[in-house]
Amino acid sequence: MAVLGERAVVLGASMAGMLAARVAAEHYRSVVVVDRDIPPARPVHRRGVPQAAHGHVLQAGGVAILDELLPGVLAEMVADGAPVWSDGDLGRVYVEYGGHRFLRSGCLPNPVAAYMPSRPFLDWHVLKRLSALSNVTVLSGHDVVGLTSSPDRRRVTGVLVARRGATEAATELDADLVIDASGRGSRAPVFLDDLGYGRPREDELTVNLCYTSQWLRIPAGAIHEHMVATFPKPGETTTVALLNHENGTWLMTVGVMAGNAPVEDFAGMLRLARRRLPRHLLEVLESAAPVGNTAHYRTPSSRWRRYDEMHRRPQGFIVTGDAVCSFNPIYGQGMTVAALEALALQRCLRGGDQDLPRRFFRAASKVVRVAWRNAVSADLSLPEIEGERTVGMRINNKFADMVLTAVETDLVVNSQFFRVLSMLDSPARLMRPSILARVARANFARPQRVPDREVALAS
Structure with a gap:
């Protein structure tokens, strides 16, 4: 691969950040991933990824990309206990979408492989493989406090980083390319505004989602399904998911939308589940043993920052993952979109770094647009969600x-x-x-x- 520069800096060890770093490692002599968390010695919940305590699904489209960028990582996860649904047996999944229950018998003629690691388990394996690359370094326990630029501000030349909790001044980290993958709370709009480029326009749909999750101890064989998922429908803006994760562990996540009161505890989760799940699952859940405390998470809206529409952009700076678009998470698109964006970045870098931001944002927007339309259309099929319903959307x-x-x-x-x-x-x-x-x-x-x-x- 052609070397495009000395160093690329990635902001955030999110899934988007880790995959972007893997791609950048093909074209830069060194890649530094700046992250506020200290890498864990084992798969545990990280404070910098608050949503990791809740149900996650890496869609099959993301699975294929993950194995392409990090060959063998899927086999490693399976060897460490991650379950896989690959035979297409519809009896192993219970899905209700838009008020329609998927067929529960037979086998899919063209089955997809669904790997079922928890988010901490997945992150830990990906970070371990990324850290093993000879030209990748993780600078942990640091915050990014700003960007540096050329005197004419036409190019970003690096970042200012500060150790968390330390009193010393921020230090400059030079870079030929800076990739912001710091999530929904990204400060990229502020950084760009400070450099004189203004902020990107934002598309936003308010959903007011509140998640509650609980790890459960369930006897082996008590549940035949690998995955249970009921999505919102008109008159019932709730979701219930039950996921079989590594080494026989189970995670239950429930969500409420449209400003409904969040579920506080496991007893409340069961009350909600009684409205959505069949008896054979409820009987198991009623006797399941909670492990640890319930976790809570709020997402006010789906939001797409339209970097692709900006008329002026500095060279040497791109944004990816939730820092660009954060979807309603109940549809499980985020990590797979991040993987697809990593492939888009790979294609762009193989064409050189000339005018990279414009080319990347244009390519990434094609990926985001499909997922955005699917999620927003699904949300606006619910009368409880406020938003413009175009004729095209109603037909769709x-x-x-x-x-x-x-x-x-x-x-x-x-x-x-x-x-x-x-x-x-x-x-x-x-x-x-x-x-x-x-x-x-x-x-x-x-x-x-x-x-x-x-x-x-x-x-």
Whole structure:
């Protein structure tokens, strides 16, 4: 690979930051990842990743990229106890999306591999592999307090870093490329404004999501499913997820949206679950043993900072991951979008560093736009969420509802929808004539749904 410079600096050891650092290591003699956390000796929750205490899913689209950038990391996680759902057996997943329950029998004709590590477990393995690269260094326990630039401010030349809790002045770290992957709280808009470039416009949809999560001890074999996920639907802006993670551990996450009161404890989680889950799962949860304390997290909105639309940008500075776009996390898109952005960065760097910010932001926006439309459309299908519903969006949501009706009974449509949901295929794949014919047939038949006698009533 062509060497483009002496040093790249990445702000934040987030998933986006780690994958961007891996790509940058191909083209810069050294890469420094600046992070406020001290790297843990084992997979544990880091303060700098508050959302890591909650349910996470690395979609199949992200899985493929992870194994491409860090060959063998998936096998390492499996060897260390991470479960995998790869046989396509629909009896191993329980999914309700938009009020439609996915088919529960049969096997997907084109199954996707779903790896099920917890977020701390995944982060730890990725960081370990990244740190093993000879030209990558993690500068832990430091904050980034500003950018440095050339006298004409046309190029970012480095960052100012300060040790956390220390009193000494910030020190300058020179860089040919600075990559901000510091998450939703990124100060990049402030830094750019200070350099005279202004701030990016923001697209935002308020969702007022509150998460509550609890680790559980569940006897081996008590639950047949690998993953349980019920998403919001009109009149029920709640979500419940139950994930089988490494070495037989289980994590339960519930969420409420649209300003509803957050769930405070495990008893409250069970009350919510009784509205959404079938009896066979509730019976296990009622007797499960909580491990540790409940964790809480709030996300006020989905927000997309439109760096791609800025007319002027300094050279030598790009932004990625949640620092660009933070989605409603219930749809599990964030880490996979970060992986897709890393691939976009890889393609851009292989074309050189000339006009890199413009090229990267344009390429990344194509990745973000698909995920943004999917998440925002899903949220605005709920009357409880306030926002503009364009004619195009209403048509899209009507079509999505028709596809989901087919997902209830048609194995082929089910398989294609899983691939779209897993970010392996574009939503346009659902518009193929063979899929449209199946969707039309399922909706024309309109079978009367049998009342679900398994779902428990709210207490």
